[in-house]
Amino acid sequence: MARGLAQEQNQAFKRPARAPTRLRIGIHTSIAGGVENAAERAHRLGCNTFQIFSSSPRQWKPHRLTAEQCQAMRTFREQYDLKPLVIHSNYLINLAGANPAFVRQSIIAFRGELERTLALGAEYLVLHPGSYRGGTRETGMRRVVEGIEQAADGLLRDGRLILLLENTAGAEFSLGGRFEQLAELLQQLQGAVPAAACIDTCHVHVSGYDLVTAEGAEVTLGLLDTTLGLKNIPVWHCNDAKAAPGSHLDRHQHIGKGTIGTAAFGRLLNDPRLQHAAFIAETPIDKPGDDRRNVDALKRLVRPITLQ
Ligand SMILES: [Zn+2]
Ligand SMILES: [Zn+2]
Numbered sequence: 001m002a003r004g005l006a007q008e009q010n011q012a013f014k015r016p017a018r019a020p021t022r023l024r025i026g027i028h029t030s031i032a033g034g035v036e037n038a039a040e041r042a043h044r045l046g047c048n049t050f051q052i053f054s055s056s057p058r059q060w061k062p063h064r065l066t067a068e069q070c071q072a073m074r075t076f077r078e079q080y081d082l083k084p085l086v087i088h089s090n091y092l093i094n095l096a097g098a099n100p101a102f103v104r105q106s107i108i109a110f111r112g113e114l115e116r117t118l119a120l121g122a123e124y125l126v127l128h129p130g131s132y133r134g135g136t137r138e139t140g141m142r143r144v145v146e147g148i149e150q151a152a153d154g155l156l157r158d159g160r161l162i163l164l165l166e167n168t169a170g171a172e173f174s175l176g177g178r179f180e181q182l183a184e185l186l187q188q189l190q191g192a193v194p195a196a197a198c199i200d201t202c203h204v205h206v207s208g209y210d211l212v213t214a215e216g217a218e219v220t221l222g223l224l225d226t227t228l229g230l231k232n233i234p235v236w237h238c239n240d241a242k243a244a245p246g247s248h249l250d251r252h253q254h255i256g257k258g259t260i261g262t263a264a265f266g267r268l269l270n271d272p273r274l275q276h277a278a279f280i281a282e283t284p285i286d287k288p289g290d291d292r293r294n295v296d297a298l299k300r301l302v303r304p305i306t307l308q
Contacts, residue, residue: 017046017292020081021302023269024278026050027295028088035120036069039076046295049278051086051126054116058091060105062112070119077121084123084278086164086198086235089113093127095147096175098134103147106130110151117161124235126164126198129175129185140175145188152193163189164198164235169250170207177207177248179227186228197228200237200282201260201268202253208246211264221271230273238265238279238298254283254290255297266301 026047029038035054042050055063077085090113093106110127117125127148132140148163156163165185170177175185182197189195201211209223210216224230240258243249256262268274283294 017044018296018299020046020048021299022305023275023302024049024083025280025295025298025302026082026278027281027283027291028052034069035065036072036076039073039080039082042082043076043080045292046299048081049084049086049280050082051088051280051282053090054087054113054120055090057088060090060092060109062109063116065116065119070121073120084234085120086124086126086278086280087113087117087120087122089125089127091128094130095127095144095151096130096132096135096140097143098132098139103143107147107151110147111155114152114155114161114163118155122161124162124164124198126166126235128166128168129182131173132175133173137175140173141181141185141188144175144185148189148195149192156193159194161194162234163193163195165195166198166200166237167203168200168207169203169248171248171250177203179209179223183227186232196232196234198235198237199224199228199233200239201264202237202239202241202258203250205241205245205260206243206247206249208248210245211260211268212245214263214267217264217267221273225273231276233274234277236268236274236277236279238268238281239283240265252283254286255281255294262297262301265298269298269301270303 026049028051029042031038031052038052093109095106097103129144165182167182168174168176176182186195205211209220239252240255240260242251242253281294
């Protein structure tokens, strides 16, 4: 997330938010001033769900949350009906890599992510499967599974927290660009760690699946259903894309302003098979109020339920 995010998001506080929809819609929210402040921000942006980092996303420094912060987060979420709360893991973590020292550091950092997610009482923790550069895809896959299991050892017995593996843009060496790969990772985690998938629309599109045409999107959702199961996708990252379909370039764009387009988001949000999911934007903030405009853009697409 860009510097100045908190400042931009504070700008949006000046006018009241659009009323919540029947769906859970939110945005990645700044934690400037403390994680608990993000709940207030998300509410003022008109969200009824949100995502945060639980510490600085590009630093290894271990970070502990205070009991007061965690309690404040619970109180605000209750007060504003903000659920689920999704935590996004630090970008530095790579459990799939070929460098053992780096993997060890990643396991320690990921355990910290799990501990903070539990302390906050958040429902989901999102992790990118990682890059196997310097090794093979098979060893990379094995390392991710082992790394997650080691990091989670003894922590996730009560099943309250669900780990979400996110699909990626499918760049060279990165795991998770294909739905089958995510499914394979989830299958290997079965019995050890409660896990499901987080699907990012920008990543789907640039890794070569069609979301743009109605027929293509139907095929893509069908593929998601047969590999992962649409029910096993509790969180969608709603991002339009700056880059071309199949380009493997991960550049997020404002909803409706990119190569995916408004119609595709309208179809997803109103698909009867996806009504259980939370839809969370991770769109850029190029000018003040962009966060509010993207949340509003998603909300405007939600059609009221019509009884047959
Ligand atoms: Zn994402
Ligand atoms: Zn992305």
